[in-house]
Amino acid sequence: MSDQLSTIDHLAIIVNNIETSVEYYTENYNCKVKHHDGTWAMLQFGNINLALVLEDEHPNHFALVDRSLHEKYPKNIKYHRDGIGYIYQKDPSGNHIELLDQSS
Numbered sequence: 001m002s003d004q005l006s007t008i009d010h011l012a013i014i015v016n017n018i019e020t021s022v023e024y025y026t027e028n029y030n031c032k033v034k035h036h037d038g039t040w041a042m043l044q045f046g047n048i049n050l051a052l053v054l055e056d057e058h059p060n061h062f063a064l065v066d067r068s069l070h071e072k073y074p075k076n077i078k079y080h081r082d083g084i085g086y087i088y089q090k091d092p093s094g095n096h097i098e099l100l101d102q103s104s
Helices: 018-028
Strands: 007-014 032-036 040-044 049-053 061-065 085-090 096-101
Touching: 018 032, 018 040, 018 049
Parallel strands: 007 049, 061 096
Antiparallel strands: 007 061, 032 040, 040 049, 085 096
16 A cells, blocks of 8 residues: 555535535535536535535445556446546445546
8 A cells, every 4th residue: 555645535415406505505605616417516615525416326425536446446447427437335334435546
């Protein structure tokens, strides 16, 4: 394992309505919208991104950047619409972790 610390790309929380939640966060907090469609949105804050997701689309999770994802899990990688490779794992307590290969 590398001595370099892992990077958290984003936290994802389940919301009832993407549009309402984007409006709430952008009107009440200083953030900007990086992506927004009917199924999810990504908000950028000064130090982290916050994904707003629907329950039937994604679980609550946090995402780590893993630049060796293709080497570690070549058969398990799926791809987001933007082409970024990812896999989901669970920690021993059942929390979802998304590993992202942003170089894919």
